[in-house]
Amino acid sequence: xxxxxxxxxxxxxxxxxxxxxxxxxxxxxxxxxxxxxxxxxxxxxxxxxxxxxxxxxxxxxxxxxxxxxxxxxxxxxxxxxxxxxxxxxxxxxxxxxxxxxxxxxxxxxxxxxxxxxxxxxxxxxxxx
Amino acid sequence: xxxxxxxxxxxxxxxxxxxxxxxxxxxxxxxxxxxxxxxxxxxxxxxxxxxxxxxxxxxxxxxxxxxxxxxxxxxxxxxxxxxxxxxxxxxxxxxxxxxxxxxxxxxxxxxxxxxxxxxxxxxxxxxxxxxxxxxxxxxxxxxxxxxxxxxxxxxxxxxxxxxxx
Numbered sequence: 001x002x003x004x005x006x007x008x009x010x011x012x013x014x015x016x017x018x019x020x021x022x023x024x025x026x027x028x029x030x031x032x033x034x035x036x037x038x039x040x041x042x043x044x045x046x047x048x049x050x051x052x053x054x055x056x057x058x059x060x061x062x063x064x065x066x067x068x069x070x071x072x073x074x075x076x077x078x079x080x081x082x083x084x085x086x087x088x089x090x091x092x093x094x095x096x097x098x099x100x101x102x103x104x105x106x107x108x109x110x111x112x113x114x115x116x117x118x119x120x121x122x123x124x125x126x127x128x
Numbered sequence: 129x130x131x132x133x134x135x136x137x138x139x140x141x142x143x144x145x146x147x148x149x150x151x152x153x154x155x156x157x158x159x160x161x162x163x164x165x166x167x168x169x170x171x172x173x174x175x176x177x178x179x180x181x182x183x184x185x186x187x188x189x190x191x192x193x194x195x196x197x198x199x200x201x202x203x204x205x206x207x208x209x210x211x212x213x214x215x216x217x218x219x220x221x222x223x224x225x226x227x228x229x230x231x232x233x234x235x236x237x238x239x240x241x242x243x244x245x246x247x248x249x250x251x252x253x254x255x256x257x258x259x260x261x262x263x264x265x266x267x268x269x270x271x272x273x274x275x276x277x278x279x280x281x282x283x284x285x286x287x288x289x290x291x292x293x
Contacts, residue, residue, distance in 0.1 A: 012229055013226075013227040016161055016229055020160070023230075
């Protein structure tokens, strides 16, 4: 069954870039790809159980909710606490990394990311 | 899986905006999307050529897509992006107002473009698609250039490469 990958980023260009990078995995049915531009919408859908994921990729700076806070809220839910989350960021300060570690995020990816790196990370995390 | 049945394969397109109009390019030709960056102008090139960019060491000619479509210029903002497309083995950047999304389009929803009158040449629009309530004009990027223009773009790349060495 296809693994569900969700990306949340308020930039449509970043979402499209990730979708292009993952095109082969999407068209071959290895992954199912879904995107959200608004982290609150994703959080709501996860909380009421209408959404689920095998891997979440989240931006940090989003107007409605910071990606780390989103990750914290998701991780505090029993249903999702062991699910992998990758944080996308333009700069990763030590402070941010400490917060991420405390929340339990799986990894970091610095924007702009290379297609190869994204694909490689996904394959590694999802074991596909 | 049903989407893999021959004949109903859904094609995927990257859609973007120029003004209020939405356009699409088949994703198999797209190399990447980058944020707007410094474009160096190159003399003696067609007027719709904004210049070249240096993308991680590669020199890529960049088209002012608005100008090519006969639209008025517009100030760049945080959404302005450059879509890098491979056209006849040459990577060319297209400046767009805003990238929208990657959309799957069922070939059944594609139709031939209507004639828009004579004031603009619309040969480069190969299809018109309906995505939800939006109409998307699918571009045939190669038709955006005259044959000799592509040759000159290739030459720009080579000249810039030599100068950079």
